[in-house]
Amino acid sequence: MIKAVLIFNNQGKPRVTKFYQHYSEQDQQSIIEEIFALVSRREEGVCSFLEGGKLVGGSDYRLIYRHYATLYFIFCVDSSESELGILDLIQVLVEVLDRCFENVCELDLIFHMDKVHFILNEMIMGGMVLETSLSEIVSRYHEQEKICKQEIGFSKTPSMVAGALKSIELPNLKNELKNIELPKLPSLRR
Amino acid sequence: MPTPIRLRDLIRNIRAAKTAAEEREVIQKECAEIRNGFREEDNIFRCRNVAKLLYVHMLGFPAHFGQMEVMKLVVSPRFTDKRIGYLGSMLLLDENREVTMLITNSLKNDLEHSSQYVVSLALCTLGNICSSEMARDLAQDVERIMRNGPAYLKKKATLCACRIIRKEPELIDNFIQLVPTLLNDKHHGVMLSGVAFVTEMCNISDEYTEKFRRSVPALVRMLKNLIMSGFSPEHDVSGVVDPFLQVRIIRLLRILGKNDSSSSELMNDILAQVATNTETSKNVGNAILYETVLTIMGIKSESGLRVLAINILGRFLLSSDKNIRYVALNSLLKTVHTDRNAVQRHRSTILDCLKDPDPSVLRRAVDLCFALINDQNVRGTMRELLIFLENCPSEFKSDVASNIVISAGRYAPNAQWHIDTILKVLTTGGNYVPDQTIPILIHLISSTASLHSYTVSQLFTAIKSNSLHQPLNQVACWCIGEYGEVLLTGSEYSDLVQPEEILKSLNSLCESHLSSTSTKSYAVNGIAKLANRLPTHLMPTIKRILARYGTSMNLELQQRSVEFSSLFNKHDDKRPGILERMPLFEKTEEERSYSESNDPAAGEKAASSAPAVNTAQQSALDDLLGLGDIGTGAPVATSAPAPVMNSSNLVRCGHDNNKPPPIAKRTPESERGPFSDPETTLRTIRQAASNSIPSFEPWCDDNLGMKMDFQKIDTNVLAINMTITNNSLAYEVTDFSFLAAVPKQLQINLAQPSSLSVSPQMTLSQQMRVNNPNKVALKMKCKMSYKLNGNPVGPIDKVIGNFPPSAWE
Numbered sequence: 001m002i003k004a005v006l007i008f009n010n011q012g013k014p015r016v017t018k019f020y021q022h023y024s025e026q027d028q029q030s031i032i033e034e035i036f037a038l039v040s041r042r043e044e045g046v047c048s049f050l051e052g053g054k055l056v057g058g059s060d061y062r063l064i065y066r067h068y069a070t071l072y073f074i075f076c077v078d079s080s081e082s083e084l085g086i087l088d089l090i091q092v093l094v095e096v097l098d099r100c101f102e103n104v105c106e107l108d109l110i111f112h113m114d115k116v117h118f119i120l121n122e123m124i125m126g127g128m129v130l131e132t133s134l135s136e137i138v139s140r141y142h143e144q145e146k147i148c149k150q151e152i153g154f155s156k157t158p159s160m161v162a163g164a165l166k167s168i169e170l171p172n173l174k175n176e177l178k179n180i181e182l183p184k185l186p187s188l189r190r
Numbered sequence: 191m192p193t194p195i196r197l198r199d200l201i202r203n204i205r206a207a208k209t210a211a212e213e214r215e216v217i218q219k220e221c222a223e224i225r226n227g228f229r230e231e232d233n234i235f236r237c238r239n240v241a242k243l244l245y246v247h248m249l250g251f252p253a254h255f256g257q258m259e260v261m262k263l264v265v266s267p268r269f270t271d272k273r274i275g276y277l278g279s280m281l282l283l284d285e286n287r288e289v290t291m292l293i294t295n296s297l298k299n300d301l302e303h304s305s306q307y308v309v310s311l312a313l314c315t316l317g318n319i320c321s322s323e324m325a326r327d328l329a330q331d332v333e334r335i336m337r338n339g340p341a342y343l344k345k346k347a348t349l350c351a352c353r354i355i356r357k358e359p360e361l362i363d364n365f366i367q368l369v370p371t372l373l374n375d376k377h378h379g380v381m382l383s384g385v386a387f388v389t390e391m392c393n394i395s396d397e398y399t400e401k402f403r404r405s406v407p408a409l410v411r412m413l414k415n416l417i418m419s420g421f422s423p424e425h426d427v428s429g430v431v432d433p434f435l436q437v438r439i440i441r442l443l444r445i446l447g448k449n450d451s452s453s454s455e456l457m458n459d460i461l462a463q464v465a466t467n468t469e470t471s472k473n474v475g476n477a478i479l480y481e482t483v484l485t486i487m488g489i490k491s492e493s494g495l496r497v498l499a500i501n502i503l504g505r506f507l508l509s510s511d512k513n514i515r516y517v518a519l520n521s522l523l524k525t526v527h528t529d530r531n532a533v534q535r536h537r538s539t540i541l542d543c544l545k546d547p548d549p550s551v552l553r554r555a556v557d558l559c560f561a562l563i564n565d566q567n568v569r570g571t572m573r574e575l576l577i578f579l580e581n582c583p584s585e586f587k588s589d590v591a592s593n594i595v596i597s598a599g600r601y602a603p604n605a606q607w608h609i610d611t612i613l614k615v616l617t618t619g620g621n622y623v624p625d626q627t628i629p630i631l632i633h634l635i636s637s638t639a640s641l642h643s644y645t646v647s648q649l650f651t652a653i654k655s656n657s658l659h660q661p662l663n664q665v666a667c668w669c670i671g672e673y674g675e676v677l678l679t680g681s682e683y684s685d686l687v688q689p690e691e692i693l694k695s696l697n698s699l700c701e702s703h704l705s706s707t708s709t710k711s712y713a714v715n716g717i718a719k720l721a722n723r724l725p726t727h728l729m730p731t732i733k734r735i736l737a738r739y740g741t742s743m744n745l746e747l748q749q750r751s752v753e754f755s756s757l758f759n760k761h762d763d764k765r766p767g768i769l770e771r772m773p774l775f776e777k778t779e780e781e782r783s784y785s786e787s788n789d790p791a792a793g794e795k796a797a798s799s800a801p802a803v804n805t806a807q808q809s810a811l812d813d814l815l816g817l818g819d820i821g822t823g824a825p826v827a828t829s830a831p832a833p834v835m836n837s838s839n840l841v842r843c844g845h846d847n848n849k850p851p852p853i854a855k856r857t858p859e860s861e862r863g864p865f866s867d868p869e870t871t872l873r874t875i876r877q878a879a880s881n882s883i884p885s886f887e888p889w890c891d892d893n894l895g896m897k898m899d900f901q902k903i904d905t906n907v908l909a910i911n912m913t914i915t916n917n918s919l920a921y922e923v924t925d926f927s928f929l930a931a932v933p934k935q936l937q938i939n940l941a942q943p944s945s946l947s948v949s950p951q952m953t954l955s956q957q958m959r960v961n962n963p964n965k966v967a968l969k970m971k972c973k974m975s976y977k978l979n980g981n982p983v984g985p986i987d988k989v990i991g992n993f994p995p996s997a998w999e
Contacts, residue, residue, distance in 0.1 A: 016248075017248055018281075025247075025250070025252065025253075028250075029250045046550070046551075047512035047516040047551060048512075048513050049513065049517075050550060051550070051553070082437050082477060082480065083516075084473060084476055084477035084480055084517060085434060085481075088433065089434070111198050114244065114277060117277055117281075118273065118277070125313075125317040125318065125346060126318050126320075126353040128386050129382070129386070130345060130349055130379070130382075131345065131379045132382070132434040133378065140342070143307070144273075144307050147269050147305075147307060148269060152270065
């Protein structure tokens with residue numbers, strides 16, 4: 001079972017975090033810090049497997065990570081998952097992100113954290129691997145995005161109007177009335 | 191009320207903040223806006239607000255006020271709202287909160303929705319945060335989708351069912367008939383989830399493993415189709431067809447084939463095919479091979495296949511990819527106990543891995559090396575391990591040191607090598623050597639009388655070079671104190687040493703500020719013992735040194751110094767008797783013959799004893815010695831304290847020599863060497879475990895206190911020693927009478943109490959024996975009466991029900 005999927009950058013700032021087992025908010029933050037401390041200490045060229053830290057759970061848990069440019073992709077798994085298989089899964093995840101976001105970079109993950117979650121939900125459910133076929137995941141994601149866009153198209157008008165109305169600013173007439181200059185109309189008197 | 195800002199604007203603002211405090215300010219301001227928005231029941235922008243809330247939640251800020259909003263989003267008819275709502279529920283809620291139950295209704299509605307994406311959202315949420323009650327409520331709907339839904343929903347429903355049966359195993363029966371259709375489906379996603387589902391059921395209970403053995407042929411066929419099907423673009427990963435599914439199927443085959451020869455036979459062919467045909471140039475091929483190897487080792491496969499598997503692992507070990515090497519070491523560790531000989535072939539490669547800079551690989555290699563040590567290769571392996579101990583990172587040192595000591599004790603070819611090795615561990619391991627090894631070493635030295643002179647000379651030279659290692663110093667102090675006279679006469683191992691030299695070396699250890707208190711205590715003891723061993727002209731010097739610590743701030747040193755000084759000054763006639771050489775310790779191990787000495791037959795017996803028993807008793811040994819395990823991983827629930835603790839007590843109070851050393855009360859037979867019969871060893875381990883029943887105080891009041899100590903005489907008979915304490919301060923208890931009754935299936939025999947009257951603060955004891963053939967829970971009804979200072983008390987009736995379970999199990 002996969003216990004957690006974490007993506008954070010070289011400074012340890014979390015970009016996407018998903019826990020498949022319940023931890024309190026404080027625990028989640030300390031787990032992220034602990035894992036970042038463990039992973040950042042690893043040099044280049046060592047293997048991608050780490051024994052899990054104390055917080056995530058004892059000796060049964062392993063951290064499998066990959067470092068791409070500025071991001072660390074970390075899967076925390078227990079002994080029932082194949083380590084090499086999870087390495088491949090990370091590769092598939094990155095390829096999917098690449099297809100969905102078109103040459104994905106860290107900024108895409110930052111600004112579209114919710115979309116990354118939706119993609120993850122297509123691949124992993126309840127800690128178990130759901131789908132690994134690249135094309136299937138990408139096509140499903142695109143279809144759901146289409147539905148969302150259609151909905152926004154329909155409902156955009158009322159919300160735009162409401163938004164516009166809320167922020168409308170009526171001109172300040174009082175002052176202008178004071179200074180209003182009446183046009184010089186020709187006198188109608190003979 | 192201005193429009194709430196977009197998520198991306200919020201993110202931009204947060205990124206623009208230059209300091210952490212500024213960032214916190216931005217976020218708190220926005221959270222306040224969001225809270226306002228929620229309060230005003232803003233339907234249009236709720237989705238946006240919740241999305242922002244999820245973002246700040248990821249950064250670690252509190253977001254609990256969004257939980258109810260998430261509910262409202264979920265019931266909205268818009269897909270976008272539902273999407274964010276369900277995502278929020280997965281991130282913010284969990285099965286422990288009652289709030290989660292509120293989603294159940296909307297989940298039920300959405301599971302019947304016409305749009306498959308809405309259904310998929312509901313299934314996804316259910317699969318992630320399902321609780322037991324939700325499982326029971328919604329199992330029917332999930333089952334319906336598993337039966338009739340499109341492939342996209344079937345696979346999600348199947349994984350959802352995995353979680354449901356994990357939470358509520360009774361619901362398995364709802365789903366079990368659907369399995370064959372799932373496995374026959376053409377869609378790979380459905381096959382993947384189907385196999386995962388079967389694996390989950392097998393993990394829950396063995397009876398399902400029995401049931402699913404029937405589907406082994408179907409699984410084998412599935413795997414064959416995958417391999418033979420040729421290139422399929424949608425499932426291809428680097429040239430291999432759907433490696434994830436292959437790995438899953440092979441893993442399930444492992445679970446089904448374990449301990450079952452008929453299913454294992456069916457799998458042999460396909461496993462051989464996969465093992466030989468898979469391409470290993472890419473990681474995917476290696477993943478499949480790795481899983482295949484684990485399966486071959488895990489089932490009852492034929493020996494040719496096992497050899498093939500080990501050879502594949504050997505190839506992995508030589509690979510340049512670090513990940514492959516790690517994985518190979520890991521799997522070798524799992525298989526080393528069953529196929530020790532095959533793994534031995536790769537011993538040299540494994541020893542080479544000790545030079546790898548990667549700490550994960552090192553840890554695996556070290557564990558594997560220890561598991562591989564046997565009588566033949568012990569010298570070579572130990573040499574490598576000692577070199578490793580010198581250079582390894584410090585987090586490894588104490589584990590490696592203690593494991594070397596244990597292995598040396600088990601496999602040493604002769605006594606001299608054994609002592610040499612342990613001395614080397616002390617010098618290279620430095621302060622990382624754990625404290626429990628010191629008594630072991632001392633015991634070892636004292637028992638090998640032939641090597642006393644050798645040992646003492648080595649230790650003397652070692653501390654002369656001003657060693658800073660505390661364990662080494664402690665052992666040296668003890669030895670020199672005991673056997674110092676050997677140095678006076680000189681031997682083949684060292685030149686004659688002047689007595690002043692000996693005294694000076696111990697004294698410098700005592701005076702050095704770098705020595706710990708225990709080292710100084712050892713040194714003081716050693717100096718005191720030297721009074722017997724060295725010529726008498728040094729007595730004044732010794733007395734002076736000892737007296738120096740009479741005013742030490744350290745209680746231990748002060749006490750020793752004062753007691754020794756008084757011994758020397760007032761009771762000098764008794765001194766020779768007290769300080770003479772210590773007798774050999776009470777044997778805590780059976781007479782262990784070294785494998786190279788006189789008994790080649792014994793050596794063979796050791797090699798052939800079942801590895802499983804070795805594992806059990808090795809871990810018993812480890813547990814008893816408290817020295818950690820060597821990666822055998824078989825825990826034995828003994829709570830017997832380490833017998834070596836007794837020897838350390840002996841070392842500490844060395845001047846109490848005329849008392850016989852306290853005999854370890856726990857059965858030390860569980861530490862028998864590897865030459866004994868396996869059955870008796872296991873029985874004695876169990877006995878040792880059962881000997882340690884905690885004592886128990888059923889009752890205590892102002893006048894009398896009752897305490898019970900237990901000991902198992904036999905598997906059915908429990909001996910109880912009851913101690914009655916007179917708690918009163920002035921009154922005498924007389925005419926004490928105690929009656930006891932036990933349930934019908936048990937028998938009890940009461941002996942005569944030690945006396946019928948008890949003085950204040952004194953005790954009396956009464957023995958009882960309980961015969962419990964059916965292992966029924968022990969309960970006792972007792973009636974006590976006595977006279978306190980002439981006044982009759984009682985009869986006091988008491989039912990004792992809470993005996994410690996280990997007493998009657």
